[in-house]
Amino acid sequence: MKFRDGMWLVAEGMRVEYAEDVYTTTEKKNGLSLLCPTKHVRSRGDTLNLSTLTIDIEATADGVLSVESTHWAGALNRGPHYELYPAGKPETEAKISKSDQGTTLQSGSIASTIHPDQHTFDISFHSSDGKKQLTSLQTRSVGLAYSPAPSTPMQTEDMRNFKHYIFNQTTLGVGESVHGLGERFGAFNKVGQSVALWNADGGTSSDQVYKNVPFWMSSRGYGIFIDTPRKVEMEIGSERCCRVQTSVEGQRLKWYIIYGPTPKEVLYRYSLLTGKPGKVPSWSFGLWLTTSFTTNYNEGTVNSFLEGMKARGSPVDVFHYDCFWMKAFTWTDFVFDAEMFPDPKGQITRLKASGLCQKVCVWINPYIAQHGEAFKKAAEMGYLLKRKNGDVWQWDLWQAGMGLVDITNPEACAWYAECLNALFDKGVDALKTDFGERIPTTDVQWHDNSVDPEKMHNYYAFAYNKLVYEALQKRYGNDEAVLFARTATAGCQRFPLQWGGDCESTAEAMAESVRGGLSLGLSGFGFWSADIGGFEGYPPPWIYKRWVAFGLLCSHSRLHGSNSYRVPWTIDNDDNTEQGCSRTLARWTALKTRLMPYLFAQAQVSVESGVPLSLRAMCLEFPNDPTSWYLDRQFMIGDSLLAAPIFEESGEVEFYLPKGKWTSFFTNEVKTGPGWFKEKHGFGTLPLYVKEDTVLVLGKAKQQGAVYDYCQDVEVCLYETKPGAKTTLVGKDGKTVGVLEVGEDGDLKSTDILKGDWSSGQKKIRSDEAFESL
Known part of the structure; x- marks a missing residue:
């Protein structure tokens, strides 16, 4: 969202008002409250007929300050809200001091100083010892905007005809780079990009992403977390080259600035704020194999895959049944297709007993197809999201007549967990929680009518994955739960693990996946995977083999495709030479197996520190090397x-x-x-x-x-x-x-x-x- 047309003009159709003065600075518990008129106040008359912004700066933890800008404080602040400090909020002491440099608020290793001159708008953020300048809010950096531009304040009597925005602009230093913001597949350094934090099913070759995380890390040793699940629009050196602009539609904008000084320390403090990565069991690090998406398979196919993998030197630790374990038009009703799998419990038991795999995973999602057995009960009991007129919200995108589990309804959540328990009874050990991005925001009524539908769009990923993860924990133990999740937002690192979504079978898509994994790792996620060989298309043997080498060096490794199998012998007509796909996969699988003492020890460090296992960006280990x-x-x-x-x-x-x-x-x-x-x-x-x-x-x-x-x-x-x-x-x-x-x-x-x-x-x-x- 750009509010200006270059340096000098306001964007067409916009009215923009900036905080110009710091009229008063009031001390309060744990911080400061700044009253900021949108023009310079030089006489009493100047206090009339103008807007103000209140900027509240608080000490929240060692090295962490929160900053909240508010226009009209009477606006409702509807949920859902991110679960902050889930392990408990650490104690902190706010220290306030005054000098000729201004008023300073200190929170452990970080501090903020407000310029002493009322008419000089300058709020700086720096290390408490004053040796490191991080960023600042300078002139025309905090403001509000209307669209369309009202010609008179009288028009704002009825705000239904206007959109109202709050924005902040933090300064970008010379050579400063910006990273993170979730699993983004474009350029690793985000400077110069316009970024919308809005979960979408866009594959890996577009600016849409499955996992938008409102957290970014700077090469200057700090990070910023934007505390809202609503749509956030960012101009990262793309409206003003020397600033990062963050804007939301609404009356308030809150964010946290986190000081390291190293990027590892930034991620650690961020993990305290939004949650540390959950632990993953050792079996999950083994090789995963799936049926692929639209391929035809039954019990015989599954057995032949696993027997073939074992015979070729790549035994499978986890076998995954993708969508068509259920009948077409019935997803997700949690019922195995009786024609293809007449005895699912018996089959899974036999697979494990034979040693062909150790664990079994199945595909699920929160979309309930009209023609499946689950829909009727869910609709009758009020477990599905509704339209404002009381109808069940439905559309035909993906599944015919599908509804959406109303995650704000505790009874709906309990019902869904019961459905999952029925799968666990059959021997299912892990769940692939696919989809959850296309969450509607208009003409919807959630069971909890206090929630903001726009905030629910991104937040749904958190609530859905938490529901499934906790069901797994309840059944198998806190440290044995494993998801394979596609969508995510802040805090979903608590529910590992995540994978990179629908990539093509090309070298370019493999590079996109690398960038996505790096960015997600710098957003607080410890464990990640990608579809080895690429999801869409038919990988030529060389792509498959290069991807195998990459995929077996990710924290988790899964072979998965769309309309073609990913077992190696189908890629190269069962070339059994040393350079063939089967032998290549066997070698890299063996290497990862040998690395397990190192990998699993490092995984425990990731859980405690919030730093990714793999893919870990080079800058985390070598922050003082500019190239990294x-x-x-x-x-x-x-x-x-x-x-x-x-x-x-x-x-x-x-x-x-x-x-x-x-x-x-x-x-x-x-x-x-x-x-x-x-x-x-x-x-x-x-x-x-x-x-x-x-x-x-x-x-x-x-x-x-x-x-x-x-x-x-x-x-x-x-x-x-x-x-x-x-x-x-x-x-x-x-x-x-x-x-x-x-x-x-x-x-x-x-x-x-x-x-x-x-x-x-x-x-x-x-x-x-x-x-x-x-």
């Missing part, structure tokens, strides 16, 4: 492994190594950064580099499945380590077992926690054994 803020074709896996996917059929790739020594996992070649490097790879390798001073624990070779004893028969590899280098080992339950540390002699100090036939040494993976040992 622009790297969108590579990522960190935890804090010690760097991976660069390959997007060329030829295997050529260019990547960047930050300062220090980096050892190729596959060849043991040591490169020294900072610098750009070019390599060429077959399908069995890619640039996978280990950071110096790393103690890397690998599971034993030939290990099958993601769940095993991560201390038994392991290989401990030391990469350019110095005394004091250490790593933490966890059990398959995620609990800490102990720490391995390098002593003064360059070897491990204590190895009591290791069991069986384990080994250690400098860079134990040799180039001639790179995959033979897997």
Whole structure:
């Protein structure tokens, strides 16, 4: 939303009024309240016939300040509201001081100073020690706007004919970059972009995204969370090149500024505000295989897939039944298609008993088709969203006559959870919560009539995924619940995990997916996946194999397609050579399995810190390297492994190594950064580099499945380590077992926690054994 036409003119049809003065500054509990007229007040007469904005700045936690701008305070502030500080609000002490520099409010490590001159509108945000300037609100940065522009204030007697906006503009420093805002598939640095935070089913090749998160991170060491689920429109250096503009329709706008100073500390404080990532069980890190979307399958097909995967060296940990486990026109009624699956409980039991998979997932969504068994009861009982005239809200987009579960109705939620329990009774362990983006906002009446329909559009993702996640927790335990969710908003990191939605089977779409995963990770989400091979279309073998290498280095790895299968032998006519799809998938699956001691330990760090496991943006580990803020074709896996996917059929790739020594996992070649490097790879390798001073624990070779004893028969590899280098080992339950540390002699100090036939040494993976040992 642009309110101006360039520097000098107001946009056509707009009336814009800016806070010009800080007329009074009033101390209140935990903060300051600023009365800001929209023109300079130089005489008593100037206080008449003008609007004011109230700006409330409060200390909310160490390193966190909230800022709220309000025009008319009498406007209702209808829910839903984000659940903030879900684990409990930390105590904080607001410190207010005055000097010739102005009035300063301090909240731990962050402070805000209001300029002492009433007529100089300047609110700065900085570190409490004054050494770091973060951003500021300067002249013409806080305001309100009407559309269309009223010709007289008398017209605002009836606001039904006008739209009213509140906006803030924070300054952008020279060279400052902006990242996050959810799973965005466009340019990694958002400066120069117009962004609308509005969940939509737009695939991965458009500016529409499934997961809009009103949080962004700056390269200057701070982040901003916009505290509203309503539609937020942002101009990030795109209306004024030196400012980030945030606007909402309404009478108030509240946001939080979070100081790091490092990006990891920003994410940690943000995770306290909106919730830490939920824990994910070790089995979820294994290979997932789906039936794909519109493909034809039955029990025999499922068995043949799993048997074929096992025979080709890629055993499946989780098998997923996509939509057509139910009959056409009946989604979602929670009833297995009796013709294709006459004995679903028995089939699932047999699959697990045979060892062909460990867990089973099925596809669900909150849309209830008119022709399914669930619709009649849900409609009769009032469990579906209604129109204002009392009709059930329905349309024919996606499913014929579908309704939408009214997530504000506690009885509807209880009914939906009962439906899920019936699936759990059949042996279902995890749920893919698809859709939830196309939530209507007009001509709707929610069961809870106090909610704002516009806010419900984005918030629905939170409420729906929370409902399903908590049903899983109740059945299987707090740390065993796993979703595969497509839509999300702030706080949904509490309900892992998420995947990247409908991508095409192209190199460009793979790059889009990388950018989406990086951006979501910088929005507080710990775990993420993408459809290996691409969802839409038919991937050529080289795309499939390059995507396999990328996908098995994501925190979670799933093979999934739309109208074609993703089992490897269907991609290349069952090429059984070393360069074929089946052998390539087997190698990368084996590598991820061996990495599980490292990955699962790093996963626990992600849960506690709010930092993503993989894809982890380079800037999180190397914030002082300016290049790291622009790297969108590579990522960190935890804090010690760097991976660069390959997007060329030829295997050529260019990547960047930050300062220090980096050892190729596959060849043991040591490169020294900072610098750009070019390599060429077959399908069995890619640039996978280990950071110096790393103690890397690998599971034993030939290990099958993601769940095993991560201390038994392991290989401990030391990469350019110095005394004091250490790593933490966890059990398959995620609990800490102990720490391995390098002593003064360059070897491990204590190895009591290791069991069986384990080994250690400098860079134990040799180039001639790179995959033979897997």
